[in-house]
Amino acid sequence: MGKRTTLRDIAANVGLSIATVSRALADHPDISAETKERIRDVAQAMSYIPNYRARYMRAKHSRLIALIVPEMNMFFVPSMISGINHVVQQNDYSLIVFQSDNAVIQERRLVEYCTHLSADGVLLVLSSETSDLQHLEVLKECGIPVVLLDRTMETAKYTTITIDDQEVGREAASYLIGHGHERIIGVFSDPRQRISALRLRGFRRGHSEHSIPLADSQIVRVPLIDELEQSLDKALAAHPDTTAVFTMTDELLVHTHYLLTKRGLRIPQDISLLGISDGQAPNFLYPNVTHLRHSGVEVGERTAHILIGMIEHNSDAMMDVRIRTTLVEMGSVEKRTRGAARKKR
Amino acid sequence: MGKRTTLRDIAANVGLSIATVSRALADHPDISAETKERIRDVAQAMSYIPNYRARYMRAKHSRLIALIVPEMNMFFVPSMISGINHVVQQNDYSLIVFQSDNAVIQERRLVEYCTHLSADGVLLVLSSETSDLQHLEVLKECGIPVVLLDRTMETAKYTTITIDDQEVGREAASYLIGHGHERIIGVFSDPRQRISALRLRGFRRGHSEHSIPLADSQIVRVPLIDELEQSLDKALAAHPDTTAVFTMTDELLVHTHYLLTKRGLRIPQDISLLGISDGQAPNFLYPNVTHLRHSGVEVGERTAHILIGMIEHNSDAMMDVRIRTTLVEMGSVEKRTRGAARKKR
DNA sequence: ACTATTTGCGCAAACGATTGCGGATCTTTT
DNA sequence: AAAAGATCCGCAATCGTTTGCGCAAATAGT
Numbered sequence: 001m002g003k004r005t006t007l008r009d010i011a012a013n014v015g016l017s018i019a020t021v022s023r024a025l026a027d028h029p030d031i032s033a034e035t036k037e038r039i040r041d042v043a044q045a046m047s048y049i050p051n052y053r054a055r056y057m058r059a060k061h062s063r064l065i066a067l068i069v070p071e072m073n074m075f076f077v078p079s080m081i082s083g084i085n086h087v088v089q090q091n092d093y094s095l096i097v098f099q100s101d102n103a104v105i106q107e108r109r110l111v112e113y114c115t116h117l118s119a120d121g122v123l124l125v126l127s128s129e130t131s132d133l134q135h136l137e138v139l140k141e142c143g144i145p146v147v148l149l150d151r152t153m154e155t156a157k158y159t160t161i162t163i164d165d166q167e168v169g170r171e172a173a174s175y176l177i178g179h180g181h182e183r184i185i186g187v188f189s190d191p192r193q194r195i196s197a198l199r200l201r202g203f204r205r206g207h208s209e210h211s212i213p214l215a216d217s218q219i220v221r222v223p224l225i226d227e228l229e230q231s232l233d234k235a236l237a238a239h240p241d242t243t244a245v246f247t248m249t250d251e252l253l254v255h256t257h258y259l260l261t262k263r264g265l266r267i268p269q270d271i272s273l274l275g276i277s278d279g280q281a282p283n284f285l286y287p288n289v290t291h292l293r294h295s296g297v298e299v300g301e302r303t304a305h306i307l308i309g310m311i312e313h314n315s316d317a318m319m320d321v322r323i324r325t326t327l328v329e330m331g332s333v334e335k336r337t338r339g340a341a342r343k344k345r
Numbered sequence: 346m347g348k349r350t351t352l353r354d355i356a357a358n359v360g361l362s363i364a365t366v367s368r369a370l371a372d373h374p375d376i377s378a379e380t381k382e383r384i385r386d387v388a389q390a391m392s393y394i395p396n397y398r399a400r401y402m403r404a405k406h407s408r409l410i411a412l413i414v415p416e417m418n419m420f421f422v423p424s425m426i427s428g429i430n431h432v433v434q435q436n437d438y439s440l441i442v443f444q445s446d447n448a449v450i451q452e453r454r455l456v457e458y459c460t461h462l463s464a465d466g467v468l469l470v471l472s473s474e475t476s477d478l479q480h481l482e483v484l485k486e487c488g489i490p491v492v493l494l495d496r497t498m499e500t501a502k503y504t505t506i507t508i509d510d511q512e513v514g515r516e517a518a519s520y521l522i523g524h525g526h527e528r529i530i531g532v533f534s535d536p537r538q539r540i541s542a543l544r545l546r547g548f549r550r551g552h553s554e555h556s557i558p559l560a561d562s563q564i565v566r567v568p569l570i571d572e573l574e575q576s577l578d579k580a581l582a583a584h585p586d587t588t589a590v591f592t593m594t595d596e597l598l599v600h601t602h603y604l605l606t607k608r609g610l611r612i613p614q615d616i617s618l619l620g621i622s623d624g625q626a627p628n629f630l631y632p633n634v635t636h637l638r639h640s641g642v643e644v645g646e647r648t649a650h651i652l653i654g655m656i657e658h659n660s661d662a663m664m665d666v667r668i669r670t671t672l673v674e675m676g677s678v679e680k681r682t683r684g685a686a687r688k689k690r
Numbered sequence: 691a692c693t694a695t696t697t698g699c700g701c702a703a704a705c706g707a708t709t710g711c712g713g714a715t716c717t718t719t720t
Numbered sequence: 721a722a723a724a725g726a727t728c729c730g731c732a733a734t735c736g737t738t739t740g741c742g743c744a745a746a747t748a749g750t
Binding site: 004049051054056062064071072074077081086089095096097098113116118138141255257258261280284285286 | 349392394395396397401402409416418419420422423424426427430431434439440441442443444458460462463483486487599600602603606607628629630631632
């Protein structure tokens with residue numbers, strides 16, 4: 001309501017020019033100490049609040065970093081945002097968050113919007129619908145650096161931060177097989193998503209490296225979480241000798257855990273469970289579940305650092321960073337003697 | 346890098362004034378159809394991108410809405426943000442997210458920062474440290490509307506959106522007692538937080554209304570989640586006749602669920618469990634847990650609507666909105682005959 | 691044919707800051 | 721005492737838009 005006091009107001013009040021006031025407040029050496037003090041006092045008294053937009057408009061940047069996520073998943077995303085936020089704030093930027101609802105059209109709209117806002121950089125978690133990166137060209141044109149994270153695409157024309165999806169899939173299979181599991185059901189999300197395809201490929205490779213066969217019916221693919229129960233039941237029925245289940249995301253993990261428990265299967269006595277997780281869910285599931293951990297916070301932090309580096313050094317060097325994952329053993333995987341069948345309850 | 350094309354560039358190109366170009370692009374009736382078309386073509390060809398900051402600077406608003414949360418909890422917060430985001434985007438605002446890390450000093454800094462950015466409105470979830478609302482005065486001075494949500498304070502000098510904490514506590518007790526539970530353990534977070542105190546008060550009232558005694562040792566207070574196990578064990582030991590547990594938040598719920606299961610207690614046969622939740626966690630806990638649901642999305646949406654209303658109608662009317670909660674029965678609460686003791690496994 | 695009215699466009703101020711350059715004073719040097 | 725150097729500050733342009741007002745030309749009204 002009451003117009004904010006501006007430099008002009010202060011200038012009028014102290015009887016000096018706007019330029020002097022500006023410099024005084026910026027502690028410019030050209031201004032005498034007494035003048036500075038006087039101006040600062042008046043500014044204080046008039047409760048002056050600098051207008052960053054005016055400032056940045058002239059400076060040609062916004063100190064705004066945009067983050068576009070497909071959805072506010074309760075897993076991973078919050079911790080990732082948390083990590084991003086920390087380093088963003090630490091570097092005097094602000095984070096502005098958008099949600100594409102997993103729709104390319106929205107994603108495109110938002111990317112455009114970022115240019116309107118003159119965001120200094122964009123962090124993008126691709127929507128599952130996205131199949132090409134055309135709509136990011138406009139950012140290149142504006143010289144706005146982008147980094148893709150978590151889920152990405154082949155054509156790595158952009159800096160990218162992911163976990164090594166294929167490797168983590170391989171490790172998962174390898175770990176379970178190493179613990180004597182030879183019939184494993186793998187639970188994966190929509191196979192059209194690269195993240196899913198890659199983890200699956202690794203999972204397959206892990207099997208073949210150990211010369212363990214992996215039937216296609218051992219792979220559960222659930223584009224929608226609601227389909228999990230049915231698909232899992234089917235796989236379990238097709239493979240009664242299953243001794244372990246692997247889930248490729250947190251969401252899948254908690255629901256699989258639920259379904260197994262509901263079925264009366266005890267973990268790990270009746271069936272072992274292994275997940276990929278940021279480490280939160282495994283802690284409140286009973287028993288705590290062994291998982292390959294990749295910290296959302298770390299992903300967020302590293303990503304933000306990289307983006308800010310690109311912004312500030314005007315670098316357009318393209319990187320492809322892989323976050324490594326660490327195995328956290330929590331007791332949901334049982335060691336089996338080779339070839340032992342699943343115990344009956 | 347390559348300077349963005351501006352209105353000036355277009356004007357130079359078509360040989361008309363900046364004003365005309367501006368009006369043409371805005372489809373102003375003063376400009377002839379042919380001119381408009383020509384200008385639009387050129388703008389397109391030069392890949393003109395409007396500079397919203399310049400635009401808004403003149404218009405004296407930013408179409409920025411700030412959200413300050415204490416932390417990125419994996420519960421509630423994401424869905425709330427999701428709800429906020431939807432209506433914010435729908436109304437052509439952008440959401441800019443900050444995190445106070447539950448520190449008043451950070452909160453104050455961020456509030457100030459909002460004024461620097463000339464945010465059009467601020468959404469604030471108070472940090473648990475915050476004990477007075479002095480630091481929000483600066484927003485009032487700048488005429489920036491604020492709405493407090495989820496956790497708030499006595500002195501409701503600000504518009505507030507919460508669930509009726511006391512009522513929900515009462516309902517919880519009432520529901521359990523109605524199902525024959527007479528010895529209930531209540532799990533609460535830091536009692537210094539208003540939200541916690543209120544829910545507890547309601548929980549107490551629920552007991553007294555039914556003339557059921559409630560010993561202080563039945564109340565578990567856990568400022569830090571790590572203390573839950575010990576505190577819960579103690580309460581359980583002190584009250585072996587406990588037949589039900591109530592948890593006041595999602596986080597407490599999942600951990601309590603874990604601890605009960607770990608103890609070998611079957612839900613609901615050995616012990617019943619009731620929570621307050623946004624409905625996600627209860628669905629992947631086995632058995633699904635009965636809870637008093639308050640949708641995070643709904644809270645977010647309503648809050649955003651209210652704030653935008655305040656912004657656009659320049660209203661400083663102060664409201665105190667209570668989101669109502671609905672009981673969702675999912676089978677974690679068993680009906681008991683009055684006075685029956687807890688079954689042994 | 692002469693006055694209204696409309697049509698189509700440009701001038702310039704404004705939003706709130708920053709900053710290069712130059713201009714007074716005042717002090718110091720020669 | 722004149723020149724030189726410091727010190728302190730103001731002028732005005734600039735960032736990219738929007739918009740009130742004015743002005744010329746074209747059209748309409750009588």
